Amino acid sequence: MEEPFLLRDEELVPGTKTWQRIQLTVELKKVSRLAAPMATVTIAQYLLPVISVMVAGHNSELQLSGVALATSFTNVSGFSIMYGLVGALETLCGQAYGAKQYRKIGTYTYSAIASNIPICLLISILWIYIEKLFVSLGQDPDISRVAGSYAFWLIPALFGQAVAIPLTRFLQTQGLVLPLLYTAVTTLLFHIPVCWTLVSVVGLGSNGAALAISLSFWFYALILACYVRFSRSCEKTRGFISDDFLSSVKQFFHYGVPSAAMTCLEWWLFELLILSSGLLPNPKLETSVLSICLTTNTLHYVIPAGVAAAVSTRVSNNLGAGNPQVATVSIMAGLFLWLIESAFFSILLFTCRHIIGYAYSNRKEVVDYVADLYPLLCLSFVLDGFTAVLNGVARGSGWQHIGAWNNVVSYYLVGAPVGVYLAFSREFNGKGLWCGVVVGSAVQAIILSIVTASMNWNEQAEKARKRMVSTENGLA
Structure with a gap:
């Protein structure tokens, strides 16, 4: 039952400061109720490959090295692309839901799944030849063999993700986040015993760890598919408009390609960071410390990512509904949540900077170096959370192309050259x-x-309306 003072968006008339305070309170509650489950969904999905690496790594150092190498490569060449492309649905499905064009939501989602499949086929061809690729690049043949085999057994996971992530965005943009939460947690609980059984009991080693990820992704996708098919909550939105299918595919790629660029350019930078650390003096120390910092940063990022998903949903819904004033309040609510969480976790990390390193290593040299880098990591917490929320605004609004070009300028024309200069010319190394x-x-x-x-x-609200009413050309 809705709380008495939580007025519906269309009943809120912009104007006074009282309206702004009431609407901000409303949006804070709505964004928080979306953000918390989405953050949990993100961390549950993040833990699937982490658990597989941990289980496989206990078998031998060779398997750990091969799995780590394959995980890095498959993230860069496959999973990041899939995650990025479906950012288009945050624009299209979110605005369609706000505009009450319910059947378009299903059409957009099915077009995304259909578009992802041929892309997965192309990526799979690359993954089949990973062993030969690594050997040609000078990697150890034994490590390359393990990495190639692991990547091969991850191919079903790629196709599972091609189905699961569009269905995730389908539900997210309608505010149906609790089914996502329950499904993600159930999948994680399913993955742990399956991974242990395939690796240790059946004796498949690292291949079993990869197969466990594939099974878990398909488990997740099938549960979501059953929910979408049979739940009354999706009764209006799971329909399909065949006449709009081709235009929906065009719209998906129109917003999906720059959305993928946004995601991949940022993701790839951190992979380049780890690779570059191997060229520094004392590469084992530098790579270990930067890997610890990257892991810590990634674990924190799930929280602003949840806030970003919530803001993207609220902004797209309100633009589609023709409520641009409420959309701007949604942005303020997201930034307010970012300010609180970034301040809390940055202070916590800075206070515990001399202790947290022991969670990763017992070597005092590593722990001290980590403590030296953590003030910079605190600053990353603040900046990454802020940009995550505004990138969510970009996806919800439909200006992913601006975000993509921004990442090119920010990270590759400014950030990367500055980092290389400070690391190698000024000898600041990992710092x-x-x-x-x-x-x-x-x-x-x-x-x-x-x-x-x-x-x-x-x-922006007018552009959202044009996207929904156009049936022949969805590139408005």
Whole structure:
């Protein structure tokens, strides 16, 4: 039952400061109720490959090295692309739901799944030849063999993800986050015993760890598919408009390609960071410390990612419904949540900087180096959370192309050169590389702030309306 003072968006008339305070309170509750489950969904999905690496790594150092190498490569060449492409649905499905064009939501989702399958086939061809690729690049043949075999057994996971992530966005953009939460947690609980059984009991080793991920992704996809098919909550939105299918595919790629660029360019930068650390003096120490910092940063990122997903949903819904003023309040609510969580976790990390390193290593040299880098990591917490929320605004609004170009400028034209210069020319080593990341994030935050503040939201709402009413050309 809805609380008495939580007025529906269409009943809220913009104007006074009282309206703004009431609407901000409303949006804070709505964004929080979306963000918390989505953050849990993100961490549950993140833990699937982490658990597989941990289980496989206990067998031998060779398997750990091969699995780590394959995980890094498959993330860069496959999973990041899939995650990025479906960012288009945050624009299309979210705005269609706000505009009450319910059958379009199903059409967009099915077109995304159909579009993902041929892309997965192309990526699979690359993964089949990973062993030969690594050997040609000078990697150890034994490690390359393990990595190639692991990647081969991950191919079904790629196809499972091609189905599961569009269904996730289908439910997310309608605010149906509790089914996602229950399904993600159930999948994680399913994955742990399956992974242990295939690796240790059946004796498949690292191949069993990869197969467990594949089974878990399909388990997740099938549960979501059953929910979408049989739940009354999806009765209006699971329909399909055949006449709109081709135009929906065009729209998916129109927004999906820049959305994938947004995701991949940022994801790839951190992989390059780890690779670059191997070229520094004392590469074992530098790579270990930067890997610890990256792991810590990734674990924190699930929280602003949940907030970003919630803000994207609220912004897209309100633009589709023709409520641009409420959309701007949704952005303020998201930034308010970012301010609280980034302040809390940054202070916590800074306070515990001399202790947390022991969770990863017992070597005092590593722990001290980690403590030295953690003040920079605290700054990353603040900047990454801010940019995550504004990137969510970009996906919800449909200006992913601006976000993609922003990442090119921020990270590759500014951040990466600064990091390389400080690390190698000024001999700041790993600290210099991470300084480059911080500088890139700062530039990204500044540009996104300017774009968001100067955006004409009435015009964005009109563009959202045109997207929904157009049936022949969805590129409005």
